[in-house]
Amino acid sequence: MVWRMNEAVDTHLQELRRGTVVLACLQLLREPGYGYALLERLGEHGLPTDANTLYPLLRRLEKQGFLTSEWNTEESRPRKFYSTSAAGIRLAETLQQEWRALTESLSSLTEPDTAHEES
């Protein structure tokens, strides 16, 4: 039973985090970056992401026009660098705003002061 409970908790956490990877990528890639480095930085910022989630996501965002990419062949290992496009920055701002609004809304649920203002 406890094991099942933990599994359910994990699922809920995953669902809550799901959309945040997109926002995190768009914010971090305001400075150009490549796949593995982005993976590391996400981890450092407390947003650990699976490689097999991130790599396809980057290509999808590029296809949708929120990221642009460029091959960098100056170093010994050629790498594909992504950076957030103008549309991507607008999307990031929208998502960030939504995230803040959600945080406020959720906080208000547990803060009785704001809830009583109307009455």
Add this chain to the structure above:
Amino acid sequence: MPATLTERYISATVRSLRPDAQEDVRAELAASIADAVEARTEQGEEPAAAEREVLTGLGDPAVLAAGYADRPLHLLGPRYYLTWKRLLILLLWIVPACALVGVGLSQALSGAEVGTIIGESIATALTAAVHVVFWTTLVFVVLERTGADAGEAWTVDDLPEPKESGTARTDLVASLVFLGLVLAALAWDRLIGLVRVEGDWLPVLHPGLWPLWTLLLVAIVLAEMVHAIVLHARGRWSTGLAMASTVLALLFTGWALTLFANDLLLSPDLLELARTVGGIDAQSMHTLGVILVVSILAVAAWDVVDGWVKTHRDRRR
């Protein structure tokens, strides 16, 4: 030199991607894997072990490829599942039943053994069911992958009326299948003949019935079909529907008994053959006639009583 694990992994991933994307994904994935392996070896890991760990972390190449190609990892998603299920259930109610009765009928008419009739009809019904499931599913899998619209948006008007008293869809389907078979048998009897005696096809019904009396029966059957459809659409019995059901039952009884009393129902050739070839004497013939009349009356009575009882029950709900 055999291909390295990384090369094999990358090839397995890009193989199913669009050709124009393959090279780009291959190069990018190679760099990402090399970066990850390098990070691990810098921590002091064995290169071979590091490579294994990194590839294991990336998981099944087929899953990764599906992610790159934006392909679903299911046969049918929530968008099409319910439409598929509803259609499949409806088809499975109709098609195998028709195949079963149709094949059984044609086998019986061509004089097959009882064992053959049963075996052939069941085998055909099973084959029909398998075909229905396969082709319906195939169409929906293609829809799922091409992203076409199933065109079935739900609205509150789709909410089913509370249905009881045999107004469910299964009853409708059963009624329509049965009435359709009656029409088919009528046509068959008129054109070819339903009974085969000594290599010849003989009609069961009196040839004098055509056209007026036969068309009257067709009209009654068509009215029964309309009645079944209206009943299903309304979802409940009403006085009007029970009345219509009674009138139709009386019409049919009147039709059958009038003809029977005047020796106009069954083909005289057939009766003659039953006497001579079948060796049925006058006494037995009389008994068979009584059984026929009683059956017709019983079916009609059942129809009438069934309609009114259900009307009464539905009124109290």
